Amino acid sequence: MSIACEFDYAKPDSLSAALRLLAAQPGRVPLAGGTDLVAWLRDGAVSPAFLVDIKGLPELRGIRLKNGRLWLGANTTFAEIIESPLVRKHAPILVEAAGMVASVGVRNRATIGGNICSAVPCCDSGPALLVYEATVHVATRQGAKNIPATKWFLGPRRTALAKGGLAVAISLPVGKHAGAFAKLKRYRGEDLAQASVAVRVDARGEWRVAYGSVAPTPIRGPKVEKVLRGQKNPPVELLQKARPLAEAEVAPITDIRGSEVYRRLMIGIMLERTVELATARLAGRGADYGINVLEEACS
Amino acid sequence: MKEITINLNGAARRVAVAPNETLLDVLRGKLGIKTPKEGCGRGDCGACTVLLDGKVVRSCLILAIEVDGQSVTTLEGVGQQGPTALQQAFVANNAFQCGFCTSGVVLAASALLTEKPQPTEHEVREALAGNLCRCTGYEPIVKTVLDVARKTGRKSAKRRARS
Numbered sequence: 055m056s057i058a059c060e061f062d063y064a065k066p067d068s069l070s071a072a073l074r075l076l077a078a079q080p081g082r083v084p085l086a087g088g089t090d091l092v093a094w095l096r097d098g099a100v101s102p103a104f105l106v107d108i109k110g111l112p113e114l115r116g117i118r119l120k121n122g123r124l125w126l127g128a129n130t131t132f133a134e135i136i137e138s139p140l141v142r143k144h145a146p147i148l149v150e151a152a153g154m155v156a157s158v159g160v161r162n163r164a165t166i167g168g169n170i171c172s173a174v175p176c177c178d179s180g181p182a183l184l185v186y187e188a189t190v191h192v193a194t195r196q197g198a199k200n201i202p203a204t205k206w207f208l209g210p211r212r213t214a215l216a217k218g219g220l221a222v223a224i225s226l227p228v229g230k231h232a233g234a235f236a237k238l239k240r241y242r243g244e245d246l247a248q249a250s251v252a253v254r255v256d257a258r259g260e261w262r263v264a265y266g267s268v269a270p271t272p273i274r275g276p277k278v279e280k281v282l283r284g285q286k287n288p289p290v291e292l293l294q295k296a297r298p299l300a301e302a303e304v305a306p307i308t309d310i311r312g313s314e315v316y317r318r319l320m321i322g323i324m325l326e327r328t329v330e331l332a333t334a335r336l337a338g339r340g341a342d343y344g345i346n347v348l349e350e351a352c353s
Numbered sequence: 354m355k356e357i358t359i360n361l362n363g364a365a366r367r368v369a370v371a372p373n374e375t376l377l378d379v380l381r382g383k384l385g386i387k388t389p390k391e392g393c394g395r396g397d398c399g400a401c402t403v404l405l406d407g408k409v410v411r412s413c414l415i416l417a418i419e420v421d422g423q424s425v426t427t428l429e430g431v432g433q434q435g436p437t438a439l440q441q442a443f444v445a446n447n448a449f450q451c452g453f454c455t456s457g458v459v460l461a462a463s464a465l466l467t468e469k470p471q472p473t474e475h476e477v478r479e480a481l482a483g484n485l486c487r488c489t490g491y492e493p494i495v496k497t498v499l500d501v502a503r504k505t506g507r508k509s510a511k512r513r514a515r516s
Contacts, residue, residue, distance in 0.1 A: 056375055056394060056413070063355075063372035063418050085419075092375065092414040093395045105372065107419060133408075157483020158461065160396055162408045163415070243482040244397065 057095045065107035069114075069222065073195050075106045077218040084108045084220060086129060086168035089160050113193075113222055114167065117141060123225040128167025132179075133158070135166065136344075145226060146343040147233035147252055151182040153344050154237045157244040167221045170206060173213045173271070176311075180207060180272030181252035182235055184264035186226040194219040207271035231256045232336035234328040236347045238267075238320050240311065248312040249304075251324040253332050259286040263325065268304035268317050277303050278325060287333055296329070297322035324348065357421035361386070362430025370417040377401045379417040380427065388428035388456035392485070399484035402457030403427050409464045409483075428456040431463060439463055439501050448497040450488035458484045462498045470509075471502050 063085075066072040076082050081103035085091055094100045108114060114129040117138050124144045126135070135141050135152040142149050155161050155169075155178045169179045170190065180203075188203040194216055201214050203224075208214060215221060233254035239245035250266035261282040263275035277299040282288055288296070306317035327347045334340030341350070354369045361384060368383050380386040380403070389412050392400030401413040404426035432440050439462060442448070449455040458481060465472055465480040472480070477498045478491075486494065 056378055056391070057373040060371070060373055063416070065419075085416075088416065088419070089396055089411070089414050092416065095373070096375075096394055096413075105416075109419070156396070157399070158480055159399060159402055159409045159411045159483045160414075162405075163410050243478075 057092075058098060059095060059101040061102050062104045063107065064104070065110045067110045067112075069111050069193055069220070072106055072108055072111055072220060073193060073218065075104075076220070077195050079104065082106055082218075084171075086165045086171075087131065087163040088168075089156070089164040090168060090172040090174070108220065114220075119144070119228070120225075122228060124228050125223050125225045126166055127223050128221045129165050130167075131163060131165050132161040132169075136161070142343065144228040145182070145186060147185060147235050147254060148179065148182040150233075150235040150343045150345070151178050151237075151250075151252065154178055154235070154346060160244070166224060170203075170224070171213060171215060171221055173207055173209075173211050175210050175270055175272070176247040176250070176267040177272060178237065178247065178250065178266065181250055181264035181266040183224065183226070184272055184274050185233065185252045185254040185262040187262070188224050188226040190215075190221055191223040191225060192216075192219050193222045198222075204274065209270050229256065232332050232340075234331040234335065234347060236324045236328050238312075238317075238324060238348060242349060246311060249306070249317045249320050249324065251300075251321065251328050253325070253328045255282075255286070255329075255332050255336055257286075257336075259284045261285070261329075263300075265300075265304050265321060267311075268306040268321055270305075273304070275300060275303050275325075282329070286336060288329060293326050293329060297326055300325040355418055355421075357418060359420055359422070360424035362426055362433070368417075372416060372418050374417050375413055376403070376415040376417045376420055376425070377412040380412060380425070386427050386429055390453055390456065392453070397483075397485070398454075399457045399461065400454055402460050402484065404460055404464060407464065407467070409461050426460070428459060431459065437463070438504070439466065439498070442497045442501045443494075446493045446497040446500065448489060448493040449486075454484055454486040454488075458486065458494060462494075466498070466502060466505070471506050472498070474499060477502075 083102040085105040115127040132152040132155045183203040190201045192199045235252045237250045238248040247267040254262045263278045266272045301322045308314045390400040392398035396411045396414045403412045
């Protein structure tokens, strides 16, 4: 037996039934794609009494445009994000990040809702959702709640989701922009991020910057955003000024995937490369979305 | 225990499973399906790859109870009428040595070629990035998949020319 802990299982077919099941007893957790949860069950890192499989809930499915926002059901898989023309058009930075999540076999199963609820510091969707200023739409038995992505991540594996609640959808505002996502890995192919950077720039030269894997949670980079403000085509000197600011506004640790110093220095380089790529894309040049600027030629 | 029904390699199978049994455990331990292997047990190596409703997944990270009513394809279900062109090309190119990764690699490559009959080398490498092989160095595997794609491409071009 590869999973030592024993638990019960149910697969409700409506959101209200799922919320009722989750609230009925302590120790009940939702199961989405399972690519984190089942690995944690096998490790013995978690030992729930009851799994509520949320893959049968129609409320958590679908990708659509509504009131000027792009809505992604929480059960949208990373493979579906990559394949969706709507996401590619309105949230291309998220597509670029989704393409770097693990491998095809995981992307076919792992969901964006699961990714942000697992909330590991290296979560690939985090930086992209932060630069889009996305909103997480949560359902609880007491009612619906909207939580900004900037207030979602509280610590490693800790989120603003109240016990018994469910992330139902993620939405983000649409509008003309460009951006880029870079992920530093120990080798090509699948790996967790040693560090990641997402940047977004709009037609007025307003920049948003976020980092992953270099703090207890994905974080925004306000100092770099300020220095780049208004620059649709930041000059080299400005990028040189931004680089140490990026290095100083992250707080990495040394672990099995990399040292603190290495991560900090690479963040500066990754910031520069992603800003250059985003600048080119904003001007209608630059490689199509879906590359890792650290691995491929990008112009 | 709960009785689930899966369509396994084209035939309906019923099996009683506990909620904490993975699909990999049930395939190997209860259904006599031995081609999916347990490698890392955490979704990294791809040795346990199966197709779930035609999509490449990790059977070590899926609970058997989750797939009730779905269809599962393992290597046993590929080439039931004799080795496929892809399998023959694996042999011709010596694209495996110990064979532990091979079932997963063949399934991942089959799924790729079904979805995208003419993949680029980059697409082949990306599709197989989640299947670790410690023997071949990947070169013969990538060459095999590209060979098969090229041959299929030539055949369909001829067919188009004839019609």
